[in-house]
Amino acid sequence: MTASALAQDIAETEQAMPNQGGRANPFLLVPITLFFVLLGIAVLRSPSLMSSFGLGSAVIVATPLILATYALMATVISGRGTVDLSIGPLIGFINVTLIQLNAQGIIGSPISIFAYAIAAGAAYQLIFALIVIYVRVQPIIVSLSGYLALSGINLVILPRPGGFAPQFMADWGIGTSIFSPPFWILVAATLAWLLFTRTAFYTHLRLMGSDERAAYTSGVPIYVVRIGAHLISGAFAGLAAISFTALISSGDPSQGTTYTLIAVTALVLGGASLAGGRAGVFGSFLGAVNLYLITFGLATFNFGAVQSFVVDLAYGVILVASLLLTLIIPFIQRHIKNFSPLLYFVVLGVLALGVILHATNDYDRRARNIDPSDAAVVAPLEPIAREAMYVLPLETASLSASDKELRQAAGPLIAGALLLIALALLLRLAISQTDRRSIGAVFTIVVAALVLFGAYLMTQDGWQANETNQVEDRQ
Amino acid sequence: MTTTTLPKLGLPASVAGLVLGLILAAIGVVFGFIQGLSVPVIILTGIATLGSFVWLWRFVIGQFISSDKREDGPSEAVLAWRQYRAAVFGVIAALLIFLILSLTVEGFFNVWNIISLLILLTIVGLTKSLGRHFEQNRSAFIGIMVLSGLFSIGAMNIEGFASGINIKSMLLFAAFLGIAAVGQTLVALLGGLDLSIPFIIGASNVGLLYLISLGVPPWLAAIIVLLIGAGLGVINGILSYRLQGQALIVTLGTGFAISGGVQIITSIGSAYGGNVFATVPSWLSNLAAMNGSTLGLPIPPAIAIWLLIAILLIAALKLTAAGRYLYALGVNRTSANRVMISEFAYWVSAYAISGFFAALTGGLLLGWSGGGFIGVGDQYLFLTLAAVVVGGTSLLGGQGGYGFTVIGVLVLQVLSSFLIGIGLSFEWQQFIFGLLILPMVALYARSPHIRTQI
Known part of the structure; x- marks a missing residue:
């Protein structure tokens, strides 16, 4: 009896201080x-x-x-x-x-x-x-x-x-x-x-x-x-x-x-x-x-x-x-009881990686459709104010052919792996949050759905890109 | 009998005074021999130095020795050491610096420099001893002491330092800084900081000229610029109200945005990439030029404006209910709220006033220089802060006032004129300026030891 009371006490203190340790x-x-x-x-x-x-x-x-x-x-x-x-x-x-x-x-x-x-x-x-x-x-x-x-x-x-x-x-x-x-x-x-x-x-x-x-x-x-x-x-x-x-x-x-x-x-x-x-x-x-x-x-x-x-x-x-x-x-x-900065970082990181892959692949495709030398040039840089002096003028790097091929081949693989990891993480989190009274679980599920949707859109884009590329190659 | 008015000095204090006087006299004698002065002069100077120092020591320290002797506790010597060790260290440091300078710099050892040293030592002594008796206005007292000391040293060492034209120019630059520091003072009284002042100065400087170049009548342009300045201050206040701990950064951010925004506006449709060209009206140049006149008197109106602002502001802070409420808010928000003082209204008004006076400074600087330049206010970023701090207004709020800032502004201005006068280049000036702020503040703005705060 005392043991159960003690356990209850501990549970109560734990509930009262959910965010201990400054995490x-x-x-x-x-x-x-x-x-x-x-x-x-x-x-x-x-x-x-x-x-x-x-x-x-x-x-x-x-x-x-x-x-x-x-x-x-x-x-x-x-x-x-x-x-x-x-x-x-x-x-x-x-x-x-x-x-x-x-x-x-x-x-x-x-x-x-x-x-x-x-x-x-x-x-x-x-x-x-x-x-x-x-x-x-x-x-x-x-x-x-x-x-x-x-x-x-x-x-x-x-x-x-x-x-x-x-x-x-x-x-x-x-x-x-x-x-x-x-x-x-x-x-x-x-x-x-x-x-x-x-x-x-x-x-x-x-x-x-x-x-x-x-x-x-x-x-x-x-x-x-x-x-x-x-x-x-x-x-x-x-x-x-x-x-x-x-x-x-x-x-x-x-x-x-x-x-x-x-x-x-x-x-x-x-x-x-x-x-x-x-x-x-x-x-x-x-x-x-x-x-x-x-x-x-x-x-x-x-x-x-x-x-x-x-x-x-x-x-x-x-x-x-x-x-x-x-x-x-x-x-x-x-409203979000157990916010974890690390998880938030991971979730947004996955989304941002999607954007990065999309941007790099997409721009490559355009680069091939248009004149390559023209597309590789980023907007020319003006001299920047002295408050902003810590940005060096960026020179543009043009990708070599082997790099492009590698990226083409590795992109979907990396994206797929990241997608799987992210989904697993999100699902794990959603399950762990189901017994608490917070909207955390719903939030994670919505984020997971968004990630999936984004991945779907990306693959659509990628396939179309590949098809057009193949068509162009044949021509 | 003077001994009846002054209590007798304790043994350690008189010994310390005698030793210090002897050191001082010995330094004088040694240098006298090195420079090959005649022997009687050396002996006379040495005796005079010793005598005057011992008398001064006796007089100054004797004023404040409590006559009742404690029976228990540490011995008299230990107590005296504890009480005066800071002053003794300061004196020793000053003497050492003087010694090193005399040995290294050719011709440094002359009568004027010795008198300067004595003045400095007197200031330190007086502030350590007399200053204790001013509970409220201690920093003002010290500020005035430093000011008069600096001024007399400058007047002795520099040709034309005390001439009318130099004083006029010092006052003119002090007026610019003083008007710019109005807002900083008010904001500091509430416990905030306003770093957007230099950016608003630059923006109004360029903006006023831009409006004039568009063909707006100059008086209307000036009013518009001042109103916009106040409006920007209101925005500053509203944005930073909930972020009072970070007011420093909020105002810095709005400052960047303001200066960027104004430059974008002025460069749209201009072929000169942000440079505005127009003629400054003569009344505006007269306001801030060295040869301007106020109602026939040969004083630049900017000085008169500053004087007026200072009197009005000091009176307002002291006498009106709003002024007292400002202090009440600065000391304790909670209790001020309990007596129905609106924190929001005062916070926003303080920032609005700050923006207004920054815009005014920008306008006056336009009259002074005759050309618009966005970076004209850059030096005021830290100078307004330094003037407030050196004057003795606490950055934590509730303590100080504009009168203190006026003293701080004058001290900074006289110091910088002095450094220019002895022929230091800008870099050395800045270096010494930085090093001197610390001891000046340390003279009165030391916070209590942590063990007394529990």
């Missing part, structure tokens, strides 16, 4: 949705994004931004409104000092350069943390002060853009393959953060960010935790500076400064709370990639003389709109 973060809803919408638009506008070259240059260009966002994330979690406005000038500072030290021949080997960049970032952030802790000035003021001081000293160190990146970095910025060194830096940084979230230190950090007094009274060493958060942020800033140096393969005293506003925006787009306590690597990654995709997508349109202004406008509007969307999240949360 379900509904604030990821907006970045995920935005990511796939933007990805779809970008791919439809310019299928060459999905080539090895397109993805490679995307990785090169987006990596500094993503890492800068990570650097901000580490300090933002620590609370007190620690939005490090000086992150952009700090990246610029490491960039110009790296170029100058390299030119003097003081550092040159990869190890010394990595060590210098990370140490410089960490040292700056250590001073930052010590000032926040002991002088007890609001962090935003410290960062403002750092912003002005660093952007001034950058111009002193390197008055105008120039110089050469270290020798071993020379081919990093070309971006002909996805698996370039910046990609591995990005992967390593992401994995390092994910490992870090497993530690007790991370729990302390989040506790301190949400409620510093509670953390202090429960014996969390808040000074140590704050310093640690800043050191991590500094290391990320160093990595961001290295990939930034690889991207521009020279020194630039003022370009790095623009990363401040972009990275703050990316962080907020990724669902982080500037008040502290809530931020994640997944959201920050998506936020930064979303910003990249916004600029990329707009760059494929040709607005002529007003191109950069349209980029500004769209940038601002999307930013505000996605912030307003976060307002309806509590409402959504009430």
